[in-house]
Amino acid sequence: MSQRKPCNAATYRKAVVDLCVEQKSRKVVEIGIYTGELSKLLLAIKTIEKLWLIDRWSAYAHYSQELMDRNYDTVCKMFKGDSRVEILRASSTTVDLPDESIDFVTIDGDHEEPAVREDIIWWREKLRPGGMMTGDNYEMSGVAAAVDALAPDRKLAAKGRVWWTLKS
Numbered sequence: 001m002s003q004r005k006p007c008n009a010a011t012y013r014k015a016v017v018d019l020c021v022e023q024k025s026r027k028v029v030e031i032g033i034y035t036g037e038l039s040k041l042l043l044a045i046k047t048i049e050k051l052w053l054i055d056r057w058s059a060y061a062h063y064s065q066e067l068m069d070r071n072y073d074t075v076c077k078m079f080k081g082d083s084r085v086e087i088l089r090a091s092s093t094t095v096d097l098p099d100e101s102i103d104f105v106t107i108d109g110d111h112e113e114p115a116v117r118e119d120i121i122w123w124r125e126k127l128r129p130g131g132m133m134t135g136d137n138y139e140m141s142g143v144a145a146a147v148d149a150l151a152p153d154r155k156l157a158a159k160g161r162v163w164w165t166l167k168s
Ligand SMILES: C[S@@+](CC[C@H](N)C(=O)[O-])C[C@H]1O[C@@H](n2cnc3c(N)ncnc32)[C@H](O)[C@@H]1O
Pocket: 013, 031, 032, 033, 034, 035, 036, 037, 038, 054, 055, 056, 057, 058, 090, 091, 092, 093, 108, 109, 110, 115
């Protein structure tokens, strides 16, 4: 998969947080949590009433199952007792929240084109009209191909790393 030069992870996370703040989002879904670095920043946003954290935490690429189990435990401990947070260990397109119930969804799971397409199609249904969808790694060719096909009006932030679109 070809790649252009991305900005760093801190810049990506700040761009997503800024978009979420601008939208005054209350119900938020984050897909692809890993160790919860973005999740921590999202939870500092005052308007957020509910944050669903979705990750399958299963081995992939050079990441072992042991590491992913540890990451899951870290995230569970980090947000224990925070009633705004619901942690779902699942594949992103098996999580069935009510249609048009979400204000903001940010996608950073599987970056292969078919998987990004599935995420966009699945989660667009869950967004309310006017809700925002964002995602990481537009610099990856598989992500860009899926986004351009399904959200041709997409805008970019964070030096072209973050993509976003509003549901019409
Ligand atoms: C790049 S990491 C996410 C990093 C995180 N967004 C951050 O800012 O630190 C990608 C994560 O997506 C998860 N993932 C990949 N495909 C997935 C899928 N289909 N459903 C749920 N999670 C998935 C992986 O387990 C991994 O933890």
